[in-house]
Amino acid sequence: MKTILTAIAGGLVVALALSAQAQGMQEMEGMQATQRAPVAKAEGVIKTVDLTGHSVTIAHGAVPSLQWPPMTMPFAATEEQLAGLKSGDAVTFTFRIEGGRAVIDAIKK
Numbered sequence: 001m002k003t004i005l006t007a008i009a010g011g012l013v014v015a016l017a018l019s020a021q022a023q024g025m026q027e028m029e030g031m032q033a034t035q036r037a038p039v040a041k042a043e044g045v046i047k048t049v050d051l052t053g054h055s056v057t058i059a060h061g062a063v064p065s066l067q068w069p070p071m072t073m074p075f076a077a078t079e080e081q082l083a084g085l086k087s088g089d090a091v092t093f094t095f096r097i098e099g100g101r102a103v104i105d106a107i108k109k
């Protein structure tokens with residue numbers, strides 16, 4: 001009888017520990033959802049500027065923080081960010097990955 005009670009008590013402790021762990025995981029996931037992706041920094045040369053499409057295509061150098069090789073790709077940007085920029089401009093910029101898109105945080109010549 002005593003061993004059965006000990007086993008039940010032991011199982012209860014394990015169950016409580018597991019549920020506490022599961023709750024901890026949920027909190028972490030919630031945090032990731034509300035936290036914005038960190039900003040990555042890169043340099044590159046503008047290929048095309050699409051003011052109405054809110055997009056700029058940049059041939060950028062390697063981005064070590066994201067383990068990206070150099071490549072040419074579009075970035076989402078606001079009209080204000082794109083003002084004064086044109087094809088051929090060498091730029092330094094910061095961006096973040098949001099919903100599978102690269103979004104410009106700041107960009108300057």
Ligand SMILES: [Cu+2]
Nearest residue numbers: 060068071073
């Ligand atoms: Cu890229």
